[in-house]
Every structure is written in structure tokens, then in C-alpha cells.
Amino acid sequence: MSRGFTRLLTRGIGSVLTLGVGIGLGIVIGQGLAPTHATTLSFDEAARLYADLDGETRPLVDGGTALAKVARLTSPAVVHIQSRRKDSRGGSVEETGSGVIMRHEAVDGAIVVTNRHVIAGSAALADISVGLSDGRTVIPVRTWEDAASDIAVLQLKDPNVPPAAWGDSEALDIGHFVLALGSPFGLSQSVTLGIVSAKGRRSLELGSDSGVLNKDFIQTDAAINPGNSGGPLVDLRGRVIGINTAIASNSGGNEGIGFSIPSNLARRVVDQLVTHGRVNRSFLGVKLDPDFNPETARRFNLDRVRGARVVLVYDNTPAAKARLQRDDVILRFGEIDVQDENHLINLVSLTPVGKRIDLKVYRDGRMMTLRVELADRASLAEK
Template sequence: MQGSPPLSYRFLTALLCAVCLTWSTGAQGQIAALDGRAAANAANERERDYDQLARDVDALERELGIIKRVVKLVTPAVVHIEASPVRGSGQRSDLQEAGSGVIVNISGKPFVLTNRHVIKHSSAPFIRVQFADGNITRPNRIWSDPQTDVAVLRLPDTKLLAARLGNSNRLEIGEQVLAVGSPFGLSQSVTRGIISAKGRYNLDLGDGDVRLQNFLQTDAAINPGNSGGPLINLRGEVVGINTAIASNSGGNEGIGFSIPINAVIRIAKDLTTVGHVNRGFLGVTLDSLFDDRRARSLGLPSLSGTRVKSVEPGSPADRASLKPDDVILLFDGIRVSDMDHLISLVGLTEIGRDIPLVVYRDRRAIELDVKIGDAPEEDALN
């Protein structure tokens, strides 16, 4: 039978156990302390994140505060329009076209700007204009221009709060804008975006009458019912009239189009003062069959611009020394894409303006200046 371990051995074993227990307890305490500090650090970091978020939100609120101020300034001048089509018998149809409009001052008098397609099937007695405060009135006179889709309404009340006009020529791609209107009948709706592009033309708007196109493109949400409403810059100024969207679904897909306000106001002034629009006029016949083969035969490396077939004697083009077979490459610094593009640019240019041209002639580019004339009168729809 084996005897008990010596006393010294039992003492060392007990001592070793005590040391291990003490080390284990201390380690656990250290781990707990470390865990506590980590939790405290995490909590402090979270608080710092909240503080930074608050600062970021304050900065964003300051930015959004500008938008709120713009909306507060502009929305009282935005109206909702409902137009009942008129049957051939002169009776009102039960169907309604709905859109938007904006009150502006033209020659010191308030008018509502909108799109022709909003009211083109109706007449003044069958058009309702609803103000931001809910009051409703009817126009006592309307004008419209088929080639630009601009319409103007005169209201009985001459003391209306008007929106301020901006300068659409100064807009830059990337500039922030707001669209205000009545999408799907939801009046006073505001969306935000940027100017995505300028000078868009050749758009299929479902209305062959709209031949003169030089649209602003925006990704601010525009939907059915926004037509005729204003596009606003962050200074609270109207810079465009929202007109159309490019969409496969019929709803917003981030591509909307707006008529530049400078063109709208010039058209509106003509309509309300002389009853028709004075179109810019060059006095040339353009080659509708100008193609790559013809361009190369004239010495151009690729198809560009539009070819002049003939020049009307005594016209602005004649006085500027334009000649048959000239290819107009630039109009007022804008690269001319094709015949339709030049027609739009000339037709939308103010009468009497001196416009620089870059023309390709005899295998070299030359510069000419032309003073835009007044095209033969075209009656506006009244």
C-alpha cells in the first residue's frame, strides 16, 4: 500500500493552486476591465458619431432651408389648370385636360404662362384656373403658339402675385432647379433636380405642330400634370416652363424637358401685343438631303452642319454674303447638327440680333455676321 505524499509536496501543490487561482481571478478582472473600457469607447464613439451627424444635418438643413424659402416664395404664383375640351357643337365635353401654370408679369401686367397642349382643345369659358389658396377663376382671353407649345392666359384679376423671372441663357449644366406643378392633379407639388443638358431638339412630343425646339433637360421629377408649371432656380426665379417627359411608362424616368423662359417671354410678349409671334428669319433654302457623301464632296471630313441650297435676294442671309453650297457649322457659337436644328435656332432668335456664323466654304471655315430678320407673319391661335 502506497503511503501519503510528503508534507512538502502537499504544500507546494496547494501553493501552486492558490497562485493559479489568483492569476485566473486577476486575468478575469483585467479582461473585464478591458471589456468595460471597450464598451465605454464604443459608447463614446457612438456619441461622437451622433454629434457629427447633428452637425451634418445642421449644414443640410441650411441648404434645404434655401429650398424651403424658394418654395415659399414661388408656390403662391403657381396655378392648377383644368380645361374641358369643346365639341364641334360648341358644347363642353365631360373629359378634362389638366396641367399647371405660373403667374408672371409681362410688360407690367400679370398673365399665366402654360403649355398650349394643356388648353388647345378648349376655350376660355371652359378653362378653370385654381390659385394656391384654393380660389378659382376663368381666363377672359387666351393666346397660344403651336410651334413652341406656349400659351398665355389673361385673368380678370389684375392684382396677382407674380413669380420673378430669371435668365435662362445663364443656366449651367449641373445647376440645381425645382419643378413646381400639379402632377396627376396633386397641386403645389415640388421636386428637385439639376439641369442635365441644354439645347435639346427633335423630340417626338406626340404633337407635330411643335417644330421649334430648344429645350432644357432636367432630372427633376416631371409627370403628367406638370405641363405648364415653372422650372425654378435656387434664386426663386422662373427659368423654364415644364413641357414634356421622355418615358416608356408614362411617368417620370428622370428625363424631363422645359422651354427656356427667355424664349417663352419673347413669344408671350408678341402674342399679347400683336397677336402673333415674330419669327427669326435668315432667308435661305436648306438641303434636306444633305448627307455624308455630299459633305465629303464639299471637302468636309464628316457630316456636320447644314448645306445652303439657295439664298433669297435681299434677305438677311444675302446681306451677310451667304452663298449656295455654304455649310453652316456654328450659329451664335452653337454647333449646328442638321437642318431642323438650324431652323429651330433661327426661329427662336430675337428679331434684329446680330449673330456670328461659322460657315464652311471652298474647303475652309470662314466667319460671317448676320442680322436676324422678321419672317413672314404667322397667325397665333386665339
């Protein structure tokens, strides 16, 4: 059975949560099942065990206390978002997601960072409502959207709520503890705990994501479900290190494989949106091989699959001017080793327009360095 990558929207909750007797537990109470008796303890033995646990569990208790502080610090900045849009039949569809309140020096009041797909299709600001942690509901005064990263920003009049703080997603290591906050199934102010399972997940097909250019996800096993879209992934210092956006699931629910947009990518996109109204992205001017595999790597005498293979160089582009050629394998971009084609796309698009970068290229069995001056991706639409 193929595994789907699901964006985390919730359309209604009534059909999702069902109360019943013994649901999912498979428990049968009846004859033939003898009760299990606990060992009888004396008063002195019970007192001794309580004393032992007070000491032996102290590290766990201290860890739980720290997690509670992280949740208390960040939860007030987490919001519940409802949006309405027209469906293909002209009817109205309501979807819900999450977001996190941040500050930006270029914006009066506060901003909410969320996923674009949470509010996509909303025709007016009045179609978007933001539920604050204290129960208030507000309407944004402005929105910005970036389809290429699936990030959206909502501007609020000063909500009088302590904002969350950005963290450094590059400082994350696999195994670090993280908390996911949001509104799974519409249940606002939910917090789950997990670890960073992987970094640099780029080969994801997120449903109808043809416009998503920047794919570079943190993978976590913190429980993430429909409705968590746009909510923050937080480290143990209470810093936002990701924006939750998708899950890998056969059922549509949590299976321990969730994905978040790294904070360093999200923060750059947010800054560009609120400062310039759009994200300035660079481009190289090549078509890359999406199926660069071990067999192809051996054909090129590479020791393993690495880098990004060029299959086409477009005329009058930075790549053409730098004399890149078909079948060149780009192994390094500046000082960064290129892992695959999506990694290179991210590196190029998030580098300032006009910057000159040295490319380490493998061609015909030898290494060479080519210098390229990156151009504005927006110029492609003008041609």
C-alpha cells in the same frame, strides 16, 4: 422598344392612382424571414449620436432649409389649369396642366404662362379654369397662343398673389439643382428636386407637334409627370428658368428624363404675345439637311459634324439675296457657333426682323462671310 416623347396632360385621375397592399414593393411577410435586430444602444450612446448628427448633417439641413424657402417663395404662383375641348365625335374632353403667375408691364392684373397644348382646342374662356394656390378658381379674361413655341399666356384679373420672377436660362450649367413645380396627376402644389441633365435638346418629336418650330429644351431628372405641363422649373434662387413641357417615357410616367422650354426663349415669346398679339419671327429662306451626319461631313472635308447644311435656297428670300448656295454649311450666325439645323432655326427665328447678320459659311473647302438681312416669317403666308 422605342422611346416616346410625351406631353404632360392628365385626363382624369381615377384610373391612375390605385391604393392596394404591397403594390410595386414585392414584399412577402411569412415564415422563414427572420427579423433584423438593431444594435442595442445605451442612453449615453444615443445622446452622443444625436449630438454628432446635429453637427455632421448641418450642411444637408441648411440645404434642405434653402430648398424649403424656394418652394415657399414660388409655390403660391403655381396654378392648376383645367380645360375642356370637343373631341372628334363631338364629345367633351377635359385635360389638366399647370402654369405659373407672372407680371408684365403691358398687362393689367397678372398673366399665367403655360403650354399651349394645355388649353389648345378650348372654344371659349369659360372652358378654361385656373385653380390658385389658396383654393380659389378663376376664369381668364384673355388668352394668347403661340404654336411654334408651345407657349400660351392667360390674363387674369389681379389675383392678389405674389408673382414668380424670371431667371436666366443661359446661366444654367449641367449639374445645377432645379425644382419642378406643378400638378402631376392632378395633385396640385407638388414639388420635385433634380439637376440640369443637359441643355440644347432640340431633336425631339413631341407627338403631334408639327407646328412646333422652336425646339431648344433643358433636360432635367427632376420628377415630371402628366399634369406638370406648363409648370415652372425653378433654380435655387427661386427664379423661373424653364417651363416644363414633355418627358421621354416608355410608360407615360416619369423615368428621369424631362424637358423644359428655357426661360429666355419663353420670356421673349410671352413678351411678343402680350405686346404685339403674335410673335414676330425672322426667316432666312433655306431648306436645311435634317440628316447631316459624320459621313456627309467627311465628304465636305469637315473635321466633325457641325453647323447646318443648306440643301435648297428659295428664290426672292434673304438667303438668295445674300447669295447662299446649295451645299453651303453655315457654321456661325453672328457671334454664335451653329450646332445643328434646329439650332440655326432657333437663332434665325428669334432674331429681330430686319436685322443684318454675318454668316460664316464653309463652301468648297474654304471659309467665307456673307451678310444677310432677315425678313418677317409672316410674309411667307402672304405669298
